[in-house]
Amino acid sequence: MIVISKQQIVEQIHQDWLQQPQSQICIAIFDYLICSNFQNLSHITYGSLRKVVGKSYDNRDLLTAVQYLCGDRTHLLEAKFELIDNDNYFEISDDEMTEARETGQLLHPETGKLIRNFEDKVFIYFQPSSVVKNLA
Amino acid sequence: MDIENLSLRELQNLEQYIPGLGRFPSRFAVTNYNKFIEILYDDIDDIIYQIQENPELRQNDSEDRLTIDIRDQLRRLGYDASHDTKFGGHADLLVKKGNFTWIGEAKIHSSYSYLWEGFLQLTTRYSTGDFNQRDGGIFIYIRQKNVSAIIEKWKNHLLSKELSDFNSEACENRELSFFSTHKHEASGQDFRIKHIPVILYFQPQDKSGRGKSNKKA
Amino acid sequence: MLTAQILEAFSQRISWSTMRVILKICDLPVRRGWEQTIQKLTDEESVRDDISDKIEQLKKCYDNHLLVNDKALKIYQLERKNIDKLIAAFKKYKPENTAFHQTYPFPLSDDNLKEVDFSQKLVEIRDTKDSLVAIFCTKRLFIERSQIDTEELNEDTRKDLAGYDKIIGVKEHYRQFFDVVVLSKQRNNIEVRVDITGSLSSEDKSKAFFQTIQQFNNLSENIAIVKTPLQESINFFPLIDNLYESDEGKVVELAFITDEGSTKSEKMRKGSVDLRTETYHYAGKQAVEHITSYRLAISWNIKICQRINSQPELLLPGRAQILSNQTQYLDEVYILNCSSLDDYEFVVEKIFDYLE
Numbered sequence: 106m107i108v109i110s111k112q113q114i115v116e117q118i119h120q121d122w123l124q125q126p127q128s129q130i131c132i133a134i135f136d137y138l139i140c141s142n143f144q145n146l147s148h149i150t151y152g153s154l155r156k157v158v159g160k161s162y163d164n165r166d167l168l169t170a171v172q173y174l175c176g177d178r179t180h181l182l183e184a185k186f187e188l189i190d191n192d193n194y195f196e197i198s199d200d201e202m203t204e205a206r207e208t209g210q211l212l213h214p215e216t217g218k219l220i221r222n223f224e225d226k227v228f229i230y231f232q233p234s235s236v237v238k239n240l241a
Numbered sequence: 242m243d244i245e246n247l248s249l250r251e252l253q254n255l256e257q258y259i260p261g262l263g264r265f266p267s268r269f270a271v272t273n274y275n276k277f278i279e280i281l282y283d284d285i286d287d288i289i290y291q292i293q294e295n296p297e298l299r300q301n302d303s304e305d306r307l308t309i310d311i312r313d314q315l316r317r318l319g320y321d322a323s324h325d326t327k328f329g330g331h332a333d334l335l336v337k338k339g340n341f342t343w344i345g346e347a348k349i350h351s352s353y354s355y356l357w358e359g360f361l362q363l364t365t366r367y368s369t370g371d372f373n374q375r376d377g378g379i380f381i382y383i384r385q386k387n388v389s390a391i392i393e394k395w396k397n398h399l400l401s402k403e404l405s406d407f408n409s410e411a412c413e414n415r416e417l418s419f420f421s422t423h424k425h426e427a428s429g430q431d432f433r434i435k436h437i438p439v440i441l442y443f444q445p446q447d448k449s450g451r452g453k454s455n456k457k458a
Numbered sequence: 459m460l461t462a463q464i465l466e467a468f469s470q471r472i473s474w475s476t477m478r479v480i481l482k483i484c485d486l487p488v489r490r491g492w493e494q495t496i497q498k499l500t501d502e503e504s505v506r507d508d509i510s511d512k513i514e515q516l517k518k519c520y521d522n523h524l525l526v527n528d529k530a531l532k533i534y535q536l537e538r539k540n541i542d543k544l545i546a547a548f549k550k551y552k553p554e555n556t557a558f559h560q561t562y563p564f565p566l567s568d569d570n571l572k573e574v575d576f577s578q579k580l581v582e583i584r585d586t587k588d589s590l591v592a593i594f595c596t597k598r599l600f601i602e603r604s605q606i607d608t609e610e611l612n613e614d615t616r617k618d619l620a621g622y623d624k625i626i627g628v629k630e631h632y633r634q635f636f637d638v639v640v641l642s643k644q645r646n647n648i649e650v651r652v653d654i655t656g657s658l659s660s661e662d663k664s665k666a667f668f669q670t671i672q673q674f675n676n677l678s679e680n681i682a683i684v685k686t687p688l689q690e691s692i693n694f695f696p697l698i699d700n701l702y703e704s705d706e707g708k709v710v711e712l713a714f715i716t717d718e719g720s721t722k723s724e725k726m727r728k729g730s731v732d733l734r735t736e737t738y739h740y741a742g743k744q745a746v747e748h749i750t751s752y753r754l755a756i757s758w759n760i761k762i763c764q765r766i767n768s769q770p771e772l773l774l775p776g777r778a779q780i781l782s783n784q785t786q787y788l789d790e791v792y793i794l795n796c797s798s799l800d801d802y803e804f805v806v807e808k809i810f811d812y813l814e
Contacts, residue, residue: 144731152246165259167244168259176320178316178320189246196728216474218492221609225249226248
């Protein structure tokens with residue numbers, strides 16, 4: 106694993122986004138992750154990230170910045186799937202998600218039933234990546 | 242639009258406003274090489290379409306400049322993309338995800354022998370023939386008109402080289418692109434290359450454009 | 459086929475995640491969901507000779523799970539001599555034949571269940587190393603609410619309902635429940651375990667306890683001449699603070715009040731940290747002199763063997779008004795997600811350890 110410093114991460118973000126608003130958005134999210142009790146951070150939603158960056162950025166910029174931070178380039182967020190069913194949350198593994206997309210049916214982890222039209226019920230949430238956890 | 246949570250469906254619906262976002266869940270959750278390549282090619286197509294929207298801005302760009310732009314767009318999607326010039330100073334693109342690797346060559350079209358050089362440069366980089374390095378691509382930056390004729394001639398040029406087990410097939414998503422497969426000499430594995438034209442032909446028909454182009458000539 | 463019958467019965471009663479644990483314990487294959495797994499096991503059963511032991515083990519798991527999954531529990535203390543008297547009497551007692559015996563230990567089919575009345579019937583007396591168990595079956599009305607997938611409706615209906623964001627269907631149907639009374643050979647107590655699988659309503663649960671206690675008391679008087687052994691159940695309330703303040707397991711839910719007039723209800727998602735160490739909860743607790751809790755859920759991660767873990771949970775389902783009584787009394791607990799008798803015993807041991 107390549108060891109990378111906080112400074113290098115910030116530089117990389119600026120290099121990739123230059124003067125675009127995503128630069129500031131990514132830095133704000135990075136700051137939030139390293140300043141929090143990140144060992145406990147296990148369920149960060151888009152809504153929460155919206156709070157972190159504030160209202161002055163539009164959704165499009167926030168979404169593309171988050172997408173970037175989940176990628177391999179500057180991997181600060183781990184994206185995960187969950188099924189939300191009547192206010193209950195069920196984690197869905199990447200493998201199950203792949204299977205669901207190929208077969209068109211998702212296995213409900215609790216009921217054991219296969220459900221169609223699951224795209225309306227599956228959501229993405231985030232955790233700090235191992236890169237962040239190894240930094241602090 | 243308030244985004245407390247976004248379902249997969251909502252992300253897909255946003256695709257028309259934010260290209261690439263619909264593929265976000267598949268991109269990070271991908272677990273097999275073929276799927277990685279499939280999504281990468283969809284993303285590359287989107288980037289190419291964007292570049293093609295403003296050919297007038299690209300008339301003086303070098304191979305390096307064009308490839309670096311593609312690299313930067315890929316990085317913004319989250320790809321670990323790099324531009325490696327250690328092979329004799331020509332432009333190429335490397336995209337990695339864990340063990341998965343994809344390499345691209347870029348050439349500004351001038352002659353078919355020049356494109357052939359790019360093709361050879363690409364194939365020599367795959368000497369290991371690793372299981373997760375089976376695909377590569379060539380970006381063909383074309384400033385001339387009649388791209389489909391150029392691509393057809395290029396296909397025939399390749400055919401004439403009589404590569405071992407050579408085969409070509411159309412790209413389902415884009416008529417002008419195509420795939421070639423041949424048996425890689427060193428590794429004995431099949432190596433599949435996507436040939437990706439980038440249309441940079443610019444010859445404006447209106448008065449202001451004609452004036453400019455006359456001056457150039 | 460036996461496996462299909464066992465799994466169909468399980469599917470009405472336990473979560474898929476618990477079923478996977480049980481199948482792994484029995485070294486049986488797991489596929490995507492109930493249907494595919496039943497199909498796979500049925501296929502295996504018909505071709506493999508070496509699988510019958512494993513299926514026997516699965517059947518045993520099913521027999522055991524009737525005693526432990528999911529249960530609301532009341533515990534009654536009784537003198538040793540009276541418990542022994544009850545054990546001796548019940549050991550000799552043969553339950554009468556009932557309609558439930560047609561398929562017992564598997565539940566009756568929906569059609570057959572319709573014909574049965576609502577009275578509770580003793581169906582089995584089971585003598586084990588640690589206890590004597592009396593198992594009762596009852597038919598109860600069960601109301602199921604689920605969201606209707608509009609894609610499954612015809613076009614005209616879909617059009618009529620187009621203005622609605624969600625369509626919820628309410629289905630009333632009958633289900634068979636398995637309530638259990640356990641006479642311990644080690645401890646001086648009797649457990650009444652009411653079946654609460656599928657989120658039985660509070661009202662139905664109370665009725666189930668009433669029925670079971672009354673039945674057992676009557677039987678005890680008739681066959682063992684022990685009058686009303688089940689009188690006052692023990693108070694579980696002290697467990698709430700005792701467990702919260704311990705290092706046990708992982709607290710996944712806590713409800714409490716503060717003296718500044720606030721009622722708080724906190725829940726942790728599966729896979730998250732212990733509520734006790736969650737930043738927000740911890741900081742809040744530090745800021746006040748004390749909190750007064752009335753509801754607690756705690757789970758344990760038990761390693762059965764490599765790559766097989768179970769997660770039984772203990773819920774102390776108090777309500778805020780308990781705190782306003784002169785004595786705080788909580789007479790029942792729920793034990794959930796047990797994959798085996800061992801899981802259940804593990805939790806009951808903790809109850810006794812922390813009640814001391």
